[in-house]
Amino acid sequence: MNQKDSLEFNNKTVPDVIWREAYIALSHYPELKNVPIEFRFKKNIKKSFMQAQPKVGDFLKAKGKRSYFVNMSERFSIEGKEFDLTNVASDVLIGWIGHELGHIMDYRDRSALAMAWFGLRYITSRRYLKEAERAADTYAVNHGLGEYIIATKDFILNHADLSEKYKNRIKTLYLSQEEIIDLVEELKDED
Numbered sequence: 001m002n003q004k005d006s007l008e009f010n011n012k013t014v015p016d017v018i019w020r021e022a023y024i025a026l027s028h029y030p031e032l033k034n035v036p037i038e039f040r041f042k043k044n045i046k047k048s049f050m051q052a053q054p055k056v057g058d059f060l061k062a063k064g065k066r067s068y069f070v071n072m073s074e075r076f077s078i079e080g081k082e083f084d085l086t087n088v089a090s091d092v093l094i095g096w097i098g099h100e101l102g103h104i105m106d107y108r109d110r111s112a113l114a115m116a117w118f119g120l121r122y123i124t125s126r127r128y129l130k131e132a133e134r135a136a137d138t139y140a141v142n143h144g145l146g147e148y149i150i151a152t153k154d155f156i157l158n159h160a161d162l163s164e165k166y167k168n169r170i171k172t173l174y175l176s177q178e179e180i181i182d183l184v185e186e187l188k189d190e191d
Contacts, residue, residue: 011067013038018072018097021090025097028143032101035108036067039097041074049073049083050096052103060112068107070100081161088155095145095152102139106132130173137175138183146184153177 005016010033014022022039026032038055045051051071058066074085085093110118121128140149154177156162156170175183 010034011036013040015039015041015072017086018093021093022097025094025101025145025148028098028140028145029101029105031108032104035104037070037101037104038067039070039072042071043073045071045073050100052100052107054107054115059115063109063111066108068104070097070104081159089151091148091151092155095140095148095150098140098143098145098148099136099152102136102143103132105139105143106135133173134175137180141175141180141183142187144187146180146187149175150177150180153180 008014009023010026012022012026018039026037049072053069053071055067055069072085075082088096107115107118118132122132123129137149140146153170153174157167157177
């Protein structure tokens with residue numbers, strides 16, 4: 001995929017192939033309207049399909065001045081099963097993007113020192129990794145993306161070619177479908 005085949009809107013850069021899904025996910029996060037985010041394809045993202053992170057050059061900037069990458073694999077492999085971004089259902093992709101935007105919501109109010117501490121704990125502590133992933137899911141659900149997060153979980157958990165070990169990792173680190181439904185119901189009750 002050519003990185004030049006991208007659209008720019010509202011200080012966001014998005015590859016053409018996912019512009020619709022990115023636009024839908026971003027529309028649920030009005031707080032990110034003025035936050036520069038570049039969606040880009042990257043090879044060799046370990047253990048994931050997408051990954052949100054602050055741009056390295058912006059890491060030491062004030063919280064409100066940072067910009068972010070959402071790195072994505074155009075093709076990704078889970079346990080030897082190859083997936084192509086263009087073959088993933090739109091609602092699943094919106095859920096994945098919404099989850100990554102949840103990480104950016106979590107990052108945006110952290111100081112540089114807090115971000116460094118977050119990164120260290122994220123890669124060294126399974127308990128903290130679980131907290132961070134569940135927080136990103138919660139941000140997404142609280143921003144109206146519950147049905148998309150459920151679609152993403154359903155895609156992973158009900159895919160026959162994926163092992164129980166991988167599925168159990170997802171079940172352990174992320175919100176369950178039941179927890180997501182409960183959050184959605186709580187939001188409805190608040191309205």
